[in-house]
Amino acid sequence: MAGESMRDVMIEARRPPNAHRGVLKWLQRNLFNGPINSVVSVVTIGVLLWVLWPFVQWALIQADWLGDSRQACSGEGACWVFISARFESIIYGFYPEAARWRVDIVFALMAGLLAWLAIPRIPGKRWAAVIAVVGFPIAAYFLLLGGHFGLMHVSTRNWGGLMLTLTVATIGIVGSLPIGIILALGRRSNMPLVRAVSVVFIEFWRGVPLITVLFMASVMLPLFVPTEVEFDKLLRALVGIMLFWSAYMAEVIRGGLQAIPSGQDEAGKALGLGYWHRMGLIVLPQALKLVIPGIVNTFIALFKDTSLVLIIGLFDLLAIIRAGLTDSDWLGFATEGYVFAALVFWVFCFSMSRYSQYIEKRLQTGHTN
Amino acid sequence: MSRSPSGDRVALWRNPAFRAYVLQGVLLAALAALIGFIVTNTMANLEARGISTGFGFLDERAGFSIPQTLIEYSGDSTYGRTFIVGLLNTLLVSALGIVVATIIGFAVGIARLSPNWLLARLAGAYVEIFRNIPLLVQILFWYFAVLQALPSPRQSLSLLEIVFINVRGLVIPDPQPLSGFAATPWALLVGIIAAITLGIYAKRRQVRTGKALPIYWLGAGLIIGTPLLVFLLTGAPLEWSIPELTGFNFSGGVRVLPELVALWLALSIYTASFIAEIVRSGIQSVPAGQVEAANALSLPGGITLRKVVIPQAMRVIVPQLTSQYLNLIKNSSLATAIGYPDLVAVFSGTTLNQTGQAIEIVAMTMAVYLVISLLVSALMNVYNARTLLKER
Numbered sequence: 001m002a003g004e005s006m007r008d009v010m011i012e013a014r015r016p017p018n019a020h021r022g023v024l025k026w027l028q029r030n031l032f033n034g035p036i037n038s039v040v041s042v043v044t045i046g047v048l049l050w051v052l053w054p055f056v057q058w059a060l061i062q063a064d065w066l067g068d069s070r071q072a073c074s075g076e077g078a079c080w081v082f083i084s085a086r087f088e089s090i091i092y093g094f095y096p097e098a099a100r101w102r103v104d105i106v107f108a109l110m111a112g113l114l115a116w117l118a119i120p121r122i123p124g125k126r127w128a129a130v131i132a133v134v135g136f137p138i139a140a141y142f143l144l145l146g147g148h149f150g151l152m153h154v155s156t157r158n159w160g161g162l163m164l165t166l167t168v169a170t171i172g173i174v175g176s177l178p179i180g181i182i183l184a185l186g187r188r189s190n191m192p193l194v195r196a197v198s199v200v201f202i203e204f205w206r207g208v209p210l211i212t213v214l215f216m217a218s219v220m221l222p223l224f225v226p227t228e229v230e231f232d233k234l235l236r237a238l239v240g241i242m243l244f245w246s247a248y249m250a251e252v253i254r255g256g257l258q259a260i261p262s263g264q265d266e267a268g269k270a271l272g273l274g275y276w277h278r279m280g281l282i283v284l285p286q287a288l289k290l291v292i293p294g295i296v297n298t299f300i301a302l303f304k305d306t307s308l309v310l311i312i313g314l315f316d317l318l319a320i321i322r323a324g325l326t327d328s329d330w331l332g333f334a335t336e337g338y339v340f341a342a343l344v345f346w347v348f349c350f351s352m353s354r355y356s357q358y359i360e361k362r363l364q365t366g367h368t369n
Numbered sequence: 370m371s372r373s374p375s376g377d378r379v380a381l382w383r384n385p386a387f388r389a390y391v392l393q394g395v396l397l398a399a400l401a402a403l404i405g406f407i408v409t410n411t412m413a414n415l416e417a418r419g420i421s422t423g424f425g426f427l428d429e430r431a432g433f434s435i436p437q438t439l440i441e442y443s444g445d446s447t448y449g450r451t452f453i454v455g456l457l458n459t460l461l462v463s464a465l466g467i468v469v470a471t472i473i474g475f476a477v478g479i480a481r482l483s484p485n486w487l488l489a490r491l492a493g494a495y496v497e498i499f500r501n502i503p504l505l506v507q508i509l510f511w512y513f514a515v516l517q518a519l520p521s522p523r524q525s526l527s528l529l530e531i532v533f534i535n536v537r538g539l540v541i542p543d544p545q546p547l548s549g550f551a552a553t554p555w556a557l558l559v560g561i562i563a564a565i566t567l568g569i570y571a572k573r574r575q576v577r578t579g580k581a582l583p584i585y586w587l588g589a590g591l592i593i594g595t596p597l598l599v600f601l602l603t604g605a606p607l608e609w610s611i612p613e614l615t616g617f618n619f620s621g622g623v624r625v626l627p628e629l630v631a632l633w634l635a636l637s638i639y640t641a642s643f644i645a646e647i648v649r650s651g652i653q654s655v656p657a658g659q660v661e662a663a664n665a666l667s668l669p670g671g672i673t674l675r676k677v678v679i680p681q682a683m684r685v686i687v688p689q690l691t692s693q694y695l696n697l698i699k700n701s702s703l704a705t706a707i708g709y710p711d712l713v714a715v716f717s718g719t720t721l722n723q724t725g726q727a728i729e730i731v732a733m734t735m736a737v738y739l740v741i742s743l744l745v746s747a748l749m750n751v752y753n754a755r756t757l758l759k760e761r
Contacts, residue, residue: 030485030486030487031485031486031487033484037484037485040483040485040487040488041485041487041488044485044487044488044491045487047491048491190389191389191392191393192393193393193396193397194392194393194396197396197400203742203743204739206742207735207738207739207742207743208699208735208738208739208742209699209700209702209713209738210699211702211703211705211713211717212702212713212717212731212734212735212738215713215717215721215731215734216731216735219721219727219731220727220728220731222414223410223411223414223415223727223728224406224407224410224411225410226410226413227413227414227417300501304501304502304503304504305503307503307505307506308505308703310505310706311703311705311706318503318505318506318509322509325513334510334513334514334517334518335510335514335515335518337514338506338509338510338513338514339510339514341506342502342503342506342507342510345501345502345503345506346498346501346502349501349502350497350501353501
């Protein structure tokens, strides 16, 4: 029979010949294919060893990890005792010890909400968004500031450390996005006055450095309001940060709005939808999806720039570490302090940028060739 | 009274044109009210604090010293002068930063596209590390952790015994022009003009005859060669004052402030990580078909790069590069955190504290950055219009 000469099982794919696989072949193909590449590889390895090895030795191998005072530092490598001894103040700032559990609850709520929002498999995103935008800020406000429900009042002057950094970043992010959307819509409006106001507002904030904005917020805002109104220092900084970043946000969103074909808006008009319906149901969902990477990049930039509040005298993560460096018991640990601050900021920013890349891939519902 | 398409009468508040007028009217009124509120409050507050408004303070004696001045300045100079000194210091560190950030950024961006796995990864790691750490942390790190840990002047680290670095900053040789040196800058100018003229001529000649001149080599020769020739013919009238350790400090040479070095390093390294990404995306934005087409025409590699890839990549790179330069200029205001005497530190800092003229000073400082931004944006629009893809 003809059938007998045919196989009914697939032959296992054969492995490539030995000369084409393995570590050595990989090395040859990627690092040593040709004289120039070989020289480049050797030089790169040399530079890596020259820079990285002393750093690893300093930061890990010869470092001191245990102890609670300066005596624990051997002086050979990094002394991370400097960080662990002040870990509490790096996290909570000057928040009274008895009330720190409230900060912990806010941290836990925030982490839970973030996970709910960020992990696609968990259902109920709409509820998560409502809680994150409405419920969480109210809860965080009462928990952190206190003064109600028998909770001790904690003035914002005592806020500090990572807690303050996260507060400023969260409020900045939550506040600047809606203002940015309004400004972006305003800049594309047909009404000349609305457009002019939006353009001037956006170009002004984008043209000046954040430091001058914070200076303005700290020295000029108190002049703008009646004397009897007391303007909290943190609140002043937050107003400055929100206004500043909403302008950048607006430009990112405008990019998205411009990328939506005008046929979408016209189709909405043909269906008899009003402006806000067309924007809210048709244009903005598509535009915002397009510019998610840009929005997250703005979040990252905002997060990094929260460190600037130290210049107007707020004690964020960086400022707390810097203040610790002037402690006479702990002089000479600048490297440890700043490397640790850099690491904390880096972990936050890097995770945000990786998450944005992931979400960008997930949302890629269109056809690309 | 307007009518709907079906002929029914439409209520006035449903008429879009009418609603637009009302909305803008409300916006105008709200803005006017806000401005009025701010102005009256500010006036009242200033009066209550006894601060007089106006720019008269600019002519008053400043009475404080500034560690780095590019123009003549002393404690007897006016506040107006401190403004200029600060502005020049800002421009100095920005210019230095832009040059180095561009060099590092292009090198790292091209390295990221290298076929060498290790080099590409190393460049990628550079970008991911430095763009995710706040600039302020980097500035403080370089200043307090690196430069403050350098040895005292007596144990300075040196490069070829010409450049020295120690805890008090960088000491570099100082060129001392002798009489007759003035001819060299003029020769440079002549060389540049000659190179531009040659460029225009070469282009016309190529259009007419199809033959190209080796314009890059000739141009470089004119720009470098002319001043060099004049310099040598006038008897090399330039002396270098080499720094020398005498006692506890250096004599000769110029001392560069450690604050300037730290700020310069941090700004360059930070901005370079963004420039590297721009360069990479610019080069990758040129479709592979372009290079393949050039290969099919058997253009040599160098010409493919110069005439096909770079011009198209530049169209993507230049606008983003400019906005990075603007960011760098604005970021240089972080100088105030380590005490480099830039515009913000000298003017919004010391001068503001001494005079209390918050509104005038913050406004002047913001105006400087705004003018720079708007100028560069205007130039950018001209560039964009010229390099726009010409279609139909």
